[in-house]
């Protein structure tokens with residue numbers, strides 16, 4: 459029973475409804491509008507700006523205060539004290555693992571990194587210059603054809619096996635997409651390496667010489683994955699939930715999430731930020747780009763700036779900025795793009811246009827500079843975001859399937875022609 463009620467009356471009609479108001483652990487109350495439809499009325503909320511599409515216990519964001527919690531733990535603390543695989547466990551199972559569970563989970567993930575050799579034939583069907591995100595959509599979708607043994611979404615153990623498989627194999631597929639684009643042989647995973655270290659190994663090792671994983675860079679890679687691990691009901695996660703609500707298999711659902719992530723307003727922004735910084739090229743051109751970003755007749759936006767929910771700062775961006783300094787320091791790189799980025803941030807944060815609209819750097823603003831310093835090509839940036847986001851997508855899909863749910867089926871405000879007759883011939 460809801461503690462509070464909202465009353466809805468509509469001018470000029472007899473309709474008067476009492477709607478339950480629910481309170482979560484944190485965050486604003488929500489008005490439960492489920493009974494509107496049986497009274498012949500819907501809500502209208504393009505872009506889901508004011509809509510809670512589901513109940514969830516995984517991640518909480520307070521956009522005004524710049525807070526991001528996974529299962530209650532602040533992202534800053536997780537970034538400092540935890541690692542990606544532990545956060546995967548936390549997202550999937552709801553609690554931090556004890557030492558045994560942690561070791562067992564890490565072993566499971568790190569020992570299921572190989573993909574079926576036939577994936578190579580599938581991959582070879584792509585053009586050599588295919589965007590790696592196109593390849594990832596295809597390969598992850600294709601995984602559903604390899605694991606008929608565990609596709610029963612109503613079987614909890616099947617769901618768990620699939621979650622492990624996806625987290626284990628995403629870096630392998632991502633590195634294969636890269637190797638294919640540069641014409642190098644695929645590098646098999648090494649189970650003794652860390653998650654981030656193994657990814658760097660598969661990206662950069664060649665049969666010609668020994669590749670030693672730099673632990674500082676492996677840790678930075680791990681942190682990038684960790685900072686992307688989940689972000690509640692964003693466009694790609696909502697896509698995964700919507701696809702999953704029809705009963706589609708989890709590989710197909712994650713492939714749909716990858717497709718939604720690809721756009722420049724979402725995960726594709728990290729690639730767009732680096733391209734933008736390269737286009738700016740010099741600090742003296744920053745003003746021109748700021749002017750363009752403010753011009754309503756120019757479609758240009760400052761990439762890596764703004765967020766639907768964060769209206770103060772993006773806590774992930776703060777950690778990312780710090781990691782950026784660490785990585786560039788370790789590698790002894792003095793990247794002029796970092797100088798441009800820092801200056802751009804400073805100018806934008808003082809500009810009335812950005813201040814008024816509460817536009818701050820988001821997670822994508824600094825991640826590209828780190829990835830570039832690690833030697834990762836720009837086209838791979840969003841693939842890395844997808845790899846990091848995979849546990850979040852699966853955790854949400856699993857949460858939905860393990861409770862009662864209905865197929866997602868939004869309605870519409872129809873503004874097309876009223877019924878009319880086909881013209882007589």
Ligand code: CMC
Nearest residue numbers: 722723724725727751759760761762763764765766815820
């Ligand atoms: N540069 C210039 N103006 C902007 C920007 C920007 N990056 N972002 C928003 N605005 C303006 C926008 O023009 C609008 O102005 P007005 O009120 O005068 O019409 C106002 O700010 C509100 O923007 P909106 O488009 O209504 O906001 P939204 O919540 O629908 O969009 C966003 C959020 C992230 C898509 C948008 O800020 C954006 O396009 N940012 C650049 C792309 C980007 O960095 N995306 C990564 C997001 S974080 C990682 C992720 O989620 O994947």
